[in-house]
Amino acid sequence: MEDQLHIPQVKISYLQSRDPSIISWNRLEKVRANLHFSSDESTVPSLPLPDKVKEKHVDVYLRIKGGVECSDIYAIEEEDTFVCELPETSTTISGNKNGVQTAEKYKFTKIFNSGCTQEEIFHATVKEKILNFINGENSTLMAYGTSGSGKTFTLVGTTEEPGIIPRALKYLFHSLPTLEQFPQAKPLPNGNAVILDNTQKLIEKQQSQSILKDLHAYKDHLLHEKAFSAMQQRLSRDPVAIVENLTPIINIWVSLAEIYNEQIFDLLNTPIKGQQRPRLKIGGLHNNTYIKDLKFINVRSGLEAYEVLQYGLQNRNRASTVVNMQSSRSHCIFSIKLVQGYDADNLLVSSFNFCDLAGSERLKKTMNVGDRLKESNSINNSLMVLGRCITMVRDGQYKKENKMPPFRESKLTQLFQRALIGKEDIQLMVNVNLSKDMFPETQHTLNFSAMAKEVIIDQAPVKVLNSSRFLDKDFDEEDTRDEELDELRDRLAEVVLQLSEERQQNQQRQEEAIERERQHLINTYKEIINIKDKQIETLKRENEILLKEKREREKAHLQSFFVVSSGSESDFEDELGVTESDS
Numbered sequence: 211m212e213d214q215l216h217i218p219q220v221k222i223s224y225l226q227s228r229d230p231s232i233i234s235w236n237r238l239e240k241v242r243a244n245l246h247f248s249s250d251e252s253t254v255p256s257l258p259l260p261d262k263v264k265e266k267h268v269d270v271y272l273r274i275k276g277g278v279e280c281s282d283i284y285a286i287e288e289e290d291t292f293v294c295e296l297p298e299t300s301t302t303i304s305g306n307k308n309g310v311q312t313a314e315k316y317k318f319t320k321i322f323n324s325g326c327t328q329e330e331i332f333h334a335t336v337k338e339k340i341l342n343f344i345n346g347e348n349s350t351l352m353a354y355g356t357s358g359s360g361k362t363f364t365l366v367g368t369t370e371e372p373g374i375i376p377r378a379l380k381y382l383f384h385s386l387p388t389l390e391q392f393p394q395a396k397p398l399p400n401g402n403a404v405i406l407d408n409t410q411k412l413i414e415k416q417q418s419q420s421i422l423k424d425l426h427a428y429k430d431h432l433l434h435e436k437a438f439s440a441m442q443q444r445l446s447r448d449p450v451a452i453v454e455n456l457t458p459i460i461n462i463w464v465s466l467a468e469i470y471n472e473q474i475f476d477l478l479n480t481p482i483k484g485q486q487r488p489r490l491k492i493g494g495l496h497n498n499t500y501i502k503d504l505k506f507i508n509v510r511s512g513l514e515a516y517e518v519l520q521y522g523l524q525n526r527n528r529a530s531t532v533v534n535m536q537s538s539r540s541h542c543i544f545s546i547k548l549v550q551g552y553d554a555d556n557l558l559v560s561s562f563n564f565c566d567l568a569g570s571e572r573l574k575k576t577m578n579v580g581d582r583l584k585e586s587n588s589i590n591n592s593l594m595v596l597g598r599c600i601t602m603v604r605d606g607q608y609k610k611e612n613k614m615p616p617f618r619e620s621k622l623t624q625l626f627q628r629a630l631i632g633k634e635d636i637q638l639m640v641n642v643n644l645s646k647d648m649f650p651e652t653q654h655t656l657n658f659s660a661m662a663k664e665v666i667i668d669q670a671p672v673k674v675l676n677s678s679r680f681l682d683k684d685f686d687e688e689d690t691r692d693e694e695l696d697e698l699r700d701r702l703a704e705v706v707l708q709l710s711e712e713r714q715q716n717q718q719r720q721e722e723a724i725e726r727e728r729q730h731l732i733n734t735y736k737e738i739i740n741i742k743d744k745q746i747e748t749l750k751r752e753n754e755i756l757l758k759e760k761r762e763r764e765k766a767h768l769q770s771f772f773v774v775s776s777g778s779e780s781d782f783e784d785e786l787g788v789t790e791s792d793s
């Protein structure tokens with residue numbers, strides 16, 4: 211049985227964008243770097259290839275939010291073990307629920323206490339990865355945590371305390387020589403690159419200049435510029451990496467995308483006035499998923515890249531919620547692409563993705579309604595899918611379970627599936643707020659990170675020196691099929707949404723009609739009751755008159771009878787007084 215499971219069964223997925231090396235989850239096919247040299251190899255100096263990376267686990271860091279009072283149920287042992295005392299009713303990750311007070315231990319690559327500076331965090335996490343990036347390795351850093359736990363602060367930071375991204379940009383550009391005025395090669399979304407002709411060079415230059423010009427019109431632009439130059443000065447004493455064997459072509463490009471309510475938008479694409487920002491689709495190509503039509507902007511310095519980031523961030527969906535005044539309502543992906551090489555046939559593209567995930571939220575706590583509630587549902591759902599994918603990848607690696615993680619159930623996991631299965635370098639920055647009232651959220655976050663920490667990265671980084679022969683046209687057929695599937699899927703989602711909206715509207719209409727009918731009946735019955743009340747009043751009055759008349763008649767009758775029998779009217783009056791009071 212065991213042996214049968216190990217027979218590779220490579221099935222071509224027509225749901226593109228699944229990594230073809232995924233055969234089953236207990237077996238990840240080993241794919242070795244695939245280098246394409248079309249010209250005489252002896253005349254082309256080869257690009258540096260990293261050594262085969264030893265099997266290792268995903269790096270998971272824990273950052274404890276500063277400026278909040280920490281609950282005393284938490285403790286840090288050494289620099290990598292986080293201890294959490296669980297109340298009797300809690301369930302541990304190992305499934306314990308025995309009514310005994312237990313403590314759960316969580317291992318991290320490193321724990322950053324609330325007093326750690328942004329600089330310390332950068333040095334311990336991303337700095338080394340930047341060198342791997344220059345060597346052609348892809349890398350992803352994801353910031354995960356509940357809303358308000360400090361994800362954006364860790365990645366982007368503030369003008370006084372710049373985060374990992376501006377520091378990474380500074381470090382990257384200082385490790386490279388001064389870049390050419392005009393870009394020579396541009397990355398394609400599908401992972402390849404093309405050499406630009408003179409006209410294209412001009413167009414690309416204009417694109418980046420127009421974005422920078424737009425940004426310079428913002429009033430707080432100067433603040434960013436000052437903060438970045440202040441930071442550059444502060445870091446100028448830091449050792450700068452010496453990178454050898456750099457190629458004649460070196461270009462850096464950046465992009466910024468957001469996944470908002472399961473729709474992808476290009477934050478560097480300013481829509482024409484009055485129009486909505488277009489929705490982008492996911493494309494798939496062999497072992498690569500990418501965002502189609504995402505704009506990449508050429509940058510020549512850390513400052514330029516940082517400015518482009520700031521430009522895009524102004525367009526990000528943010529809103530004030532109960533837990534965070536400036537809550538990010540979307541997952542945001544800032545990508546840096548490095549294109550290096552010699553000529554059209556020898557280009558290498560590496561990417562570094564920084565992913566600022568939207569924070570998970572407890573709906574009860576956030577008390578969100580309307581748009582905020584819709585966003586919360588979408589955020590929580592995609593994070594749940596991320597958790598399920600990580601758990602299933604980990605179970606596949608350890609328990610040899612043969613299940614396909616549900617990558618396609620959310621745009622986020624679809625885009626990062628290659629990194630999530632451990633075939634590319636991925637780091638997770640887990641942000642927690644250890645205040646007492648955040649206990650359930652913190653425990654959930656810790657359990658998530660424990661799963662992620664166990665995922666094995668078992669693949670040497672794949673390097674592909676592309677040839678222009680392998681550009682778009684070769685993949686047209688696959689792309690078209692993908693596009694058709696994407697369109698069908700989108701159409702289906704739209705129809706489902708439309709149906710559910712119509713059902714809701716119908717229900718609302720029905721409820722309104724019932725309410726109207728109810729009100730009508732109430733009013734009708736009220737009127738009937740009014741009329742009846744009036745009739746009763748009239749009857750009462752008539753009855754009283756009749757009674758009075760009758761009494762008058764009887765009185766007259768008695769009077770005449772008395773006069774006839776006794777002869778005195780006054781005697782009758784006296785007698786009547788007695789008679790009336792008696793009666």
Ligand SMILES: Nc1ncnc2c1ncn2[C@@H]1O[C@H](COP(=O)(O)OP(=O)(O)OP(=O)(O)O)[C@@H](O)[C@H]1O
Pocket residue numbers: 274275276277324355356357358359360361362363364368534536537538539567568569570641
């Ligand atoms: N380590 C820290 N030290 C000081 N202030 C912090 C720290 N972490 C976060 N903050 C502050 O807390 C607030 C919320 O942080 P941030 O916006 O980064 O949270 P987030 O996790 O990105 O939230 P969301 O998911 O809702 O966008 C910000 O004002 C930020 O400056």
